[in-house]
Amino acid sequence: MFQYQKKLQFPVNIKNPNPKAAQVIISQFGGPDGELAASLRYLSQRFSMPYAELKGLLTDIGTEELSHLEMIGAIIFQLTRNLSVDEIKKSGFDKYFVDHTTGVYPVAASGAPFTAAYLQCKGDVITDLHEDLAAEQKARTTYDNILRLVDDPDVREPIKFLREREIVHYQRFGEGLRIATDKLNEKNFYAFNPSFDKNFKRNF
């Protein structure tokens, strides 16, 4: 089960609304390498993880991603408050506004709505951990791009925190992959199919 804490993992206090910035940052809410995809990916994959260390790791990182989703939501919410119709039109925010007003909807910066096609749960520890390592790097690149596009320090500070978390998660997943490959025997030296087939009689 999950229990909520009425606080953010890292503070978000943005003085100046900026709908232009909100339109790119929303990709980390509902985009291809965003926090919603990350949390669903890890919290789904953990059921088929074979080792205790990996069950713990996927549970913990998946949970932290939900806190990051909340931080991104808070950033979007604060960047889009008190806007005039003129500001909405000038910033190009009108295309989002017409469908969602200033509600926070999981969507990519390009306008594509969130889809589970952004993530995979393959049921194979080696395959899934490689996806996770790639996912952390893709999210880190997205945060790098946001930092290239956004100047306001009130926005940059929480984004920099989130970027650093991708780097730490990548490191932990790398250690998880090492733990998994260390447990493979000599017959599985090339790291394929480590858990499924051994529980079944091969009949092909």
Added chain:
Amino acid sequence: MNNREHDLLRLSAVQFSAWELHMYLDTHPNDKLAKERYKKYMAEYEVLLADFEQKYGPVNQTTSKGNAWLSDPWPWDISKECEC
């Protein structure tokens, strides 16, 4: 930064230190030094959390009394001082 923000930042910093060590211990379950540090930060966190909840209202719904859970601010609200 008002008192609540200051106390919240301190609580979050200590909680984050404990969390980072907790996650490190997932892949290093036999690291004794990390376990000691985790315990130290968790003890500090428990004290700060109890103090914070007493001053400003519930962080966990399990410690909420009456309608305190519904009181402002919510985590996504901008702090009062910031409302310019």
